[in-house]
Amino acid sequence: MAQFDKILIANRGEIALRVIRAAREMGIKTVAVHSTADVDAMHVRMADESVCIGPNAGTDSYLSIPAIIAACEITGAQAVHPGYGFLSENATFVQALEDHEITFIGPSAAHIRMMGDKITAKDTAIKLGIPVVPGSEGGVPDIESARKTAAEMGYPVIIKATAGGGGRGMKVAETEADIDTAFSTARSEAKAAFGNDEVYMEKYLQKPRHIEVQVFGDGQGGGVHLAERDCSLQRRHQKVFEEAPGPSITPENREKIGSICANAVAEMGYSGAGTIEFLYEDGEFYFIEMNTRLQVEHPVTEAIFGVDLVREQILVAEGNTLSFAQSDLEVNGHAIEVRLNAERLPNFIPCPGKITQYHAPGGLGVRMDSALYDGYSIPPYYDSLIGKLIVHGRDRPEALARLSRALGELIIDGIETTVPLFDKLLAEADIHSGDYNIHWLERWLDENM
Numbered sequence: 001m002a003q004f005d006k007i008l009i010a011n012r013g014e015i016a017l018r019v020i021r022a023a024r025e026m027g028i029k030t031v032a033v034h035s036t037a038d039v040d041a042m043h044v045r046m047a048d049e050s051v052c053i054g055p056n057a058g059t060d061s062y063l064s065i066p067a068i069i070a071a072c073e074i075t076g077a078q079a080v081h082p083g084y085g086f087l088s089e090n091a092t093f094v095q096a097l098e099d100h101e102i103t104f105i106g107p108s109a110a111h112i113r114m115m116g117d118k119i120t121a122k123d124t125a126i127k128l129g130i131p132v133v134p135g136s137e138g139g140v141p142d143i144e145s146a147r148k149t150a151a152e153m154g155y156p157v158i159i160k161a162t163a164g165g166g167g168r169g170m171k172v173a174e175t176e177a178d179i180d181t182a183f184s185t186a187r188s189e190a191k192a193a194f195g196n197d198e199v200y201m202e203k204y205l206q207k208p209r210h211i212e213v214q215v216f217g218d219g220q221g222g223g224v225h226l227a228e229r230d231c232s233l234q235r236r237h238q239k240v241f242e243e244a245p246g247p248s249i250t251p252e253n254r255e256k257i258g259s260i261c262a263n264a265v266a267e268m269g270y271s272g273a274g275t276i277e278f279l280y281e282d283g284e285f286y287f288i289e290m291n292t293r294l295q296v297e298h299p300v301t302e303a304i305f306g307v308d309l310v311r312e313q314i315l316v317a318e319g320n321t322l323s324f325a326q327s328d329l330e331v332n333g334h335a336i337e338v339r340l341n342a343e344r345l346p347n348f349i350p351c352p353g354k355i356t357q358y359h360a361p362g363g364l365g366v367r368m369d370s371a372l373y374d375g376y377s378i379p380p381y382y383d384s385l386i387g388k389l390i391v392h393g394r395d396r397p398e399a400l401a402r403l404s405r406a407l408g409e410l411i412i413d414g415i416e417t418t419v420p421l422f423d424k425l426l427a428e429a430d431i432h433s434g435d436y437n438i439h440w441l442e443r444w445l446d447e448n449m
């Protein structure tokens with residue numbers, strides 16, 4: 001067991017601040033890395049040290065494995081926290097760190113690889129007793145097999161890239177007439193996006209919710225779950241509004257799926273934070289994938305359990321067992337996160353630029369995770385997430401009222417943001433009743449924006 005004196009954060013934006021904050025509370029020094037575009041970024045100002053690792057483009061900086069390893073060696077950082085995105089689910093990176101005797105704050109390269117290939121992930125899930133979406137056995141090699149599998153399963157079906165991520169390489173075939181086009185489009189999109197054209201098929205669920213279970217393993221046979229998040233409000237398969245616990249999940253269902261997931265991570269010997277994602281329809285859970293990193297929406301889970309997931313990631317990476325047992329974990333109240341993007345509505349066009357005035361909301365039950373400050377210029381090279389507003393209340397109505405109040409206090413001037421979207425959503429009865437599925441937001445946007 002090795003306590004870290006210094007860790008490097010291989011990321012930028014709000015998640016880099018999130019990790020710096022946890023490290024500082026633990027008495028661990030921090031190293032920020034940055035591209036030339038990010039020299040004035042908040043994570044660089046907030047860390048104890050910083051290293052420029054390359055030019056503007058992410059591929060030349062935040063994704064450059066040699067540059068990040070060199071930064072560790074120069075600064076003497078013993079471990080790397082990858083945040084989310086960038087290199088957070090890159091097994092080659094984890095292996096390279098290991099070769100240089102630097103600890104990766106996250107799971108093993110083998111677990112990342114296993115879950116990064118969706119067919120292997122699904123096979124593993126089946127072996128661990130996790131319920132999955134009915135679908136093809138492994139990859140679907142050609143149009144004839146696609147037609148045959150779809151006829152056996154019944155339409156509609158969805159064709160998905162084995163190497164998929166970010167909603168790319170997915171195509172729905174409503175009827176037999178669509179199957180040829182759907183299959184070849186999914187394949188060519190998969191090839192273009194991931195350099196791998198292998199696809200598989202699943203039954204297309206018509207009105208599911210997206211429910212994901214937060215898990216934690218200590219890599220020594222221990223595993224717990226921290227209930228679920230409902231992330232059904234999506235645009236183009238990207239989450240925009242997340243909450244915990246799921247408004248449609250009963251305590252019995254939470255316990256049932258939670259213990260299946262906790263046992264699965266324990267049995268795998270999984271180390272660190274993970275998320276097991278499901279579609280949920282008519283009381284049944286169907287596994288779709290496992291993410292082997294901290295998620296953007298992790299703060300809603302932290303709010304209802306009162307735990308620091310990043311601190312726990314660091315402790316586990318140091319070789320400790322988990323600081324909480326399953327019996328310590330009780331859901332307390334309700335939390336909601338909204339993702340604030342620098343985008344122009346109604347078409348969500350990225351809208352970088354200079355912040356002329358920034359004021360974060362505060363008060364009871366309000367958390368603002370953002371790297372913005374007055375006078376900051378958002379560079380155009382990275383994704384458009386500029387902040388996450390998280391609220392916590394004793395119950396869902398209180399959380400919704402608090403969200404509305406906090407949005408009213410927030411000031412972000414100089415650029416356009418997605419804040420007006422949430423003001424409008426909060427006027428919808430379905431949002432207050434919690435009655436929505438993964439298609440609700442797209443339909444609402446078509447009709448209302």
Ligand code: ADP
Binds near residue numbers: 202205237277
């Ligand atoms: P990615 O890794 O690209 O995000 P996922 O497998 O996690 O892909 O799926 C992303 C989203 O696509 C889900 O949240 C859901 O909205 C939709 N989806 C995926 N599989 C199905 C399915 N079998 N039926 C209906 N919708 C699906």
